Structure formats: structure tokens, C-alpha cells
Amino acid sequence: MxxxxxxxxxxxxxxxxxxCPEVFALxxxxxxxxxxxxxPEESLRDKLSKAAQACPKAAIKVxx
Amino acid sequence: xxxTEHTAxxxxxxxxxxxxxxxxxxxxASIAAQRHAAPVxxxxxxxxxxxxxxxxxxxxxxxVASHPELFSSQYGFAIGDASDxxxxxxxxxxxxxxxxxxxxxxxxxTRRTIxxxxxxxxxxxxxxxxxxDPPRHGQIRNIMMKSLRPSLVRAQxxxxxxxxxxxLGRIEPGVEVDFVTTIGQIPAALMTELIGVPRNMRxxxxxxxxxxxxxxxxxxxxxxxxxxxxxxxxxxFHDYCGQLLADRNAxxxxxxxxxxxxxxxxHDGGPVPLGMAISFIHTFVNAGETTRxxxxxxxxxxxxxxxxxxxxxxxxxxxxxxVEETLRFSQLxxxxxRTATQxxxxxxxxxKQGDYIVMAYASGNRDEDVWxxxxxxxxxxxxxxxHQGFGYGEHSCPGALLARTDSVTILEHVxxxxxxxxLAGPAVRWxxxxxxxxxxLPVKFSR
Ligand code: SF4
Numbered sequence: 001m002x003x004x005x006x007x008x009x010x011x012x013x014x015x016x017x018x019x020c021p022e023v024f025a026l027x028x029x030x031x032x033x034x035x036x037x038x039x040p041e042e043s044l045r046d047k048l049s050k051a052a053q054a055c056p057k058a059a060i061k062v063x064x
Numbered sequence: 065x066x067x068t069e070h071t072a073x074x075x076x077x078x079x080x081x082x083x084x085x086x087x088x089x090x091x092x093a094s095i096a097a098q099r100h101a102a103p104v105x106x107x108x109x110x111x112x113x114x115x116x117x118x119x120x121x122x123x124x125x126x127x128v129a130s131h132p133e134l135f136s137s138q139y140g141f142a143i144g145d146a147s148d149x150x151x152x153x154x155x156x157x158x159x160x161x162x163x164x165x166x167x168x169x170x171x172x173x174t175r176r177t178i179x180x181x182x183x184x185x186x187x188x189x190x191x192x193x194x195x196x197d198p199p200r201h202g203q204i205r206n207i208m209m210k211s212l213r214p215s216l217v218r219a220q221x222x223x224x225x226x227x228x229x230x231x232l233g234r235i236e237p238g239v240e241v242d243f244v245t246t247i248g249q250i251p252a253a254l255m256t257e258l259i260g261v262p263r264n265m266r267x268x269x270x271x272x273x274x275x276x277x278x279x280x281x282x283x284x285x286x287x288x289x290x291x292x293x294x295x296x297x298x299x300x301f302h303d304y305c306g307q308l309l310a311d312r313n314a315x316x317x318x319x320x321x322x323x324x325x326x327x328x329x330x331h332d333g334g335p336v337p338l339g340m341a342i343s344f345i346h347t348f349v350n351a352g353e354t355t356r357x358x359x360x361x362x363x364x365x366x367x368x369x370x371x372x373x374x375x376x377x378x379x380x381x382x383x384x385x386x387v388e389e390t391l392r393f394s395q396l397x398x399x400x401x402r403t404a405t406q407x408x409x410x411x412x413x414x415x416k417q418g419d420y421i422v423m424a425y426a427s428g429n430r431d432e433d434v435w436x437x438x439x440x441x442x443x444x445x446x447x448x449x450x451h452q453g454f455g456y457g458e459h460s461c462p463g464a465l466l467a468r469t470d471s472v473t474i475l476e477h478v479x480x481x482x483x484x485x486x487l488a489g490p491a492v493r494w495x496x497x498x499x500x501x502x503x504x505l506p507v508k509f510s511r
Contacts, residue, residue: 008202009458012214013465015450028218056450056464058130058457 002039002063003048007032009059016060019051020044073097078118078422079109079143084398084495092439095120095427104411107422113148114171116401116420117413122428122452124410128402128421129457132197135402135421137459140175141194142401142498146420149174155291156181159188172403172418183343185276185302190339193347193462201458207336208344208462211258211325217466220254224473227254232481235509240488243363243505247478248356251470255352258466259345260312260321265304272301273349305342322348351463353501354396355470360491360502362390362475365441367487367507372443377483380476386443387471391453393441395426397499400455425452482509 003023010032016024017033022044025034040048045062052060075098076091077083084091098105099120108115119125128135140146149164156164160181164174176195184190193204231250235241242248249270256266275297308323317327326341366373366386376382402421407414415421429451430438454461461467489506 008206011209011462011465019448029215031213031215050448054448054450056454056456056460 001042001045001048003035003037004061004063005033005035006057006059006061009057010055011057011059013056015054015056016051019054020047023048024051075102075105076118076424077109078107078399078424079112079147079497081496084497084500085493088394092426092430095424096430099424099427099431104413106413111148111151112146113174114146114420116143116146116422117410117415118422118424119410120424120427120431121411122431122434122449125423125425125428125452126456127410128423129400129455129459132201132458134405134408136197136405137201137402138176138195138197139172139403140179140401140420142179143399143422144497145175145179145401146171147178149178152178152182154288155286155295157184157186157188160184170418172420175403175420184339185298185342187302187339187342189337190343191337192340192343194343194459198458203331204340205458205462207326207329207331207340208322208347210329211320211322212462212466214465216320217469220258220466220469221473223257224250224254224470225477228474228477232477235482237482237509237511240506240508243507244356244360244502245504247474248360248502248505250474251355251359251467252349252352254470255348258322259348260308260319260323269304270349270352272297272304273346274353276301276346277350277353302342305345306338308345309338309341347462351461351467354499355467357396357501358387358390358467359471359474360505361394361396362386362471363485363507364487364491364502364505365390365393366443367485369441372441373484376443377479380479382443383475383479384468384472385445385447387468387475388447388451388453389441389443389445392429392435392445392447392451394500395429395453396501397455398426398495398497399424400459423452425455428452484510486510 012026012030012032014026017026023035023037023040025036048062052062073093076094103121104124105118106115107118119128153161160177163177169177179195183192191204193201196204228250231247252270253266256269261269275294278294309327312323312327317324322344326336326344329336331340366376376386400423404415404417404419404421406417432438434449454464485507488508491502492504494501494503
């Protein structure tokens with residue numbers, strides 16, 4: 001499972017961080033979200049797809 | 065004789081301002097009736113040359129908004145753009161009128177001319193984010209986002225706090241104040257600083273800018289004298305922005321304010337055209353106005369729900385959630401529009417190339433497939449999905465983070481100082497088919 005972030009779309013809202021803090025991180029000085037793990041464990045699939053769904057910019061894709 | 069409690073609920077007159085000025089409960093009941101019976105609905109407004117699709121389901125709206133290649137933004141962004149051109153001619157600049165009078169335009173091209181014309185303030189070179197598609201959209205957006213970088217926006221917090229305290233210092237507990245024209249002014253004041261407007265021009269600038277806001281709302285019911293007055297003020301706004309940019313160019317643009325960022329940027333290998341610069345400034349002003357409405361609505365809803373107001377006073381960490389719930393519960397811009405670039409099926413209906421599509425955000429925000437107890441205002445609601453308050457995808461609101469940061473910071477200070485308030489008179493809401501806001505909100509803060 002792979003996380004693909006469209007950096008041009010991301011506006012650092014951080015909704016994904018709330019949904020899946022294992023994979024995404026953001027602090028006040030960041031202009032785009034940081035992807036902590038490119039290929040997260042299978043157990044995070046649910047949380048990750050929630051993050052992708054919640055992102056208001058549709059900036060996150062999850063690929064197998 | 066049998067009577068039934070259920071008289072049929074009338075479906076929305078999506079194009080009609082009167083519909084949106086009813087009691088919100090009536091509006092939402094009407095919207096829900098259509099969502100349940102006809103989630104993808106072909107609607108033909110009286111007097112309009114063609115109809116349009118109304119998409120009421122959250123899921124369909126998300127699909128449309130995340131596929132700009134199938135659903136273009138170039139051919140109109142508001143319902144009024146699809147009006148019969150003869151009814152809105154007086155609101156358009158000469159070049160747009162001429163183009164329409166020449167004839168031969170498809171319905172989509174006519175919508176584009178109307179949308180472009182009204183946004184342009186007379187400038188035919190005007191280019192706007194709102195009516196562009198990727199990749200052009202991204203190029204334009206990136207220029208503006210330089211001054212809306214998340215790190216910059218978050219760094220604004222101390223300044224927001226400072227200006228809020230300044231405004232709050234003028235509020236006397238126990239005395240009636242209009243929230244809209246007092247605390248509600250804070251976002252616009254902040255916005256002028258972010259734009260780079262000198263302090264002594266602040267009030268005048270806000271004034272010209274609100275005329276510009278009205279000018280972009282195409283509305284066949286608008287009184288011609290009123291339309292002419294608004295057009296003149298909007299033109300003034302246009303000239304003043306040009307002046308601001310010229311001053312900054314002459315003075316070395318090294319600040320983080322919007323005008324400096326624009327002055328430093330390039331577009332198509334040259335300086336950013338004035339028409340585009342103005343559209344950015346306009347977007348900022350817009351954000352100030354809508355944030356004012358948002359804050360006012362939060363104050364209104366919390367005044368109407370005393371138990372939630374008390375809860376908020378006890379649990380300040382709920383403030384940001386209360387902002388989100390308000391955005392969901394009271395959608396500010398009723399809908400967003402797209403035009404199909406090819407035949408495409410949505411919810412079992414065939415949408416034809418060139419058809420106009422209205423995503424009824426207010427409906428998506430109450431879609432029972434997404435939200436539990438959708439008609440309840442609940443500041444403790446959990447948001448697994450984002451509401452449609454800022455739209456979705458490429459065209460979602462570029463000022464969303466700023467609006468959130470402003471609202472949360474301002475409210476934190478309001479609630480810290482005045483945890484309790486009540487309505488001191490009737491709230492005045494205004495609305496057209498595109499956007500709603502608050503005209504007046506008399507409140508009294510408790511001692
Ligand atoms: S939710 Fe989307 S836009 Fe926001 S930080 Fe995450 S990826 Fe970026």
C-alpha cells in the first residue's frame with residue numbers, strides 16, 4: 001500500500017493528520033503536509049482511506 | 065373529511081432570491097424533499113433559456129468537484145450565469161454585451177461571457193481562478209497562494225489576537241451592540257493588512273470592495289440605478305487596486321503582503337496582469353466578508369442553543385469544531401457550478417456534454433447518507449468527512465485556512481472575555497442564490 005500526495009494540491013489543512021497521525025504530520029511552519037511513511041502497514045488501510053476521503057483538496061491517493 | 069399533516073413540500077426555486085430569504089427551516093425542508101425524490105434533477109427555471117442539473121447528494125458533488133477534466137469551471141460558476149442574457153445585460157461591460165449581441169454563442173459560451181463579464185470590472189484581460197481549469201488554474205492559484213502560505217497564515221495568530229482585543233475593548237457588557245458591524249469587522253480589517261492596504265485607507269477600501277462583491281452577483285431582479293451605482297464603485301475599486309500595485313512596484317516589493325507577492329511574481333513570462341492581480345485582491349476581500357458572516361452565524365446559533373453555548377464556555381477546545389459545525393449547518397455559498405465536457409452518467413442520469421450542473425452544497429451538508437441527525441446543530445459532532453462549506457477539490461476555497469484561523473482565534477478571545485450573550489433583537493439575514501450573509505445581529509454580552 002502506497003501513499004501518493006499531490007503536493008501542488010495540498011494546502012496544509014491538516015485534516016489528514018487528525019484522521020491518520022501515523023502517516024501524516026504538520027506543524028505551524030509547514031506549507032505542505034509531511035508524509036511520514038510512504039508505504040504504511042496494511043493495518044492502517046482504514047485510517048488512511050478516511051484521511052484520503054476527508055482531504056478537502058482531494059490531494060491524497062492510496063495505491064496498492 | 066380527512067386532513068393530513070403532510071402538505072406536499074415545494075421543491076426549491078434554485079434561481080430565485082426569494083427562495084433563499086425564507087426561514088432556513090423551510091429552505092432545508094424543501095431542499096431535502098428534492099434530495100429524497102430526485103437526487104439528480106433536471107430543473108428548468110422560468111425565464112431561463114435552458115435548464116440545469118441539480119446534484120443534491122454529497123457523493124455526487126464530490127465526484128464532480130474532483131474531476132475537472134469531466135466538469136469544467138470555465139463556463140460559469142453561479143446559477144445566475146445561466147440567466148437569459150437579455151435580463152442581465154445592464155450588469156455587463158460593453159465588450160461582453162457586444163459579444164453576446166453578435167450572436168452565435170452556445171449556451172455554455174454565453175454563460176462564460178456573462179461570468180467573465182461580471183467578474184471583470186470592465187477589464188477584458190481579467191482572468192479569474194473561479195472560471196479556469198487545470199493546469200491554468202494551478203498556475204494562477206500558486207501566485208495568490210504565496211501570500212496565503214499556511215506558515216504565514218498561522219503566523220498571523222498573534223496579530224489576530226491583538227486586533228481582536230482592540231475591538232473587544234470597545235464592547236460594553238450589558239449594552240446592545242450589532243455584532244456584524246463591531247466584532248464582525250475584524251476579518252475585513254485583518255484582510256486589508258494582508259493585502260497591504262495602508263491603515264488610513266482601510267474603511268474606504270472595505271466599502272469599495274463590498275460594492276465589487278455585489279457587482280459580481282448577477283441578478284435579473286436588480287434595480288438598474290442600483291446596478292449602475294455598484295458598477296461605478298466597482299470601477300473605483302479596480303483603479304485603486306491598480307494604484308496600490310503601481311506604488312508597490314515603485315517602492316520595492318519585499319513584504320509578505322498580497323500586493324508585494326503579486327508585484328514579485330511572474331505570469332506567462334511577464335508581470336502579473338492587473339486584471340489577475342485584482343481578482344486575487346478580490347478573493348481576499350471576499351474571504352473577509354464571508355468570515356464575518358460565518359462568525360455572526362456562530363454567535364447566532366449559539367445564542368439560540370444556550371446549552372451548547374455553556375458547553376463551549378466550559379470546553380474551549382470545542383471552538384474549532386463549532387466553526388466546522390456552523391459551516392456545515394449553515395452553508396454560506398449555496399452552490400457551485402460546472403459544465404460537462406463530455407456525456408457522463410451521474411446517479412443513473414445521463415448528463416450531456418455542455419450541460420450546466422449545480423452542486424447544491426447546502427443539500428450535501430444535510431445528506432443523511434453522510435451525516436447523522438443532519439438537521440441538528442451539534443458543536444460536538446465528529447467530522448469523518450469534510451463538509452461542503454469550502455467546496456472540494458481544485459476549486460475549494462483558497463482562503464479556508466485563513467477563515468478557520470481567523471474565526472477560531474477571534475472566538476477564543478470573545479468567549480474568554482464574554483462567555484455569555486443573548487440576542488437583543490431580530491437577526492437580519494440576507495441572501496441571493498449564490499451566497500448568504502448577515503446584515504445585522506444585535507447582541508448583548510452578559511456582565
Ligand atoms: S488534508 Fe489534504 S490538503 Fe490538508 S494537509 Fe492533508 S493532504 Fe494536505
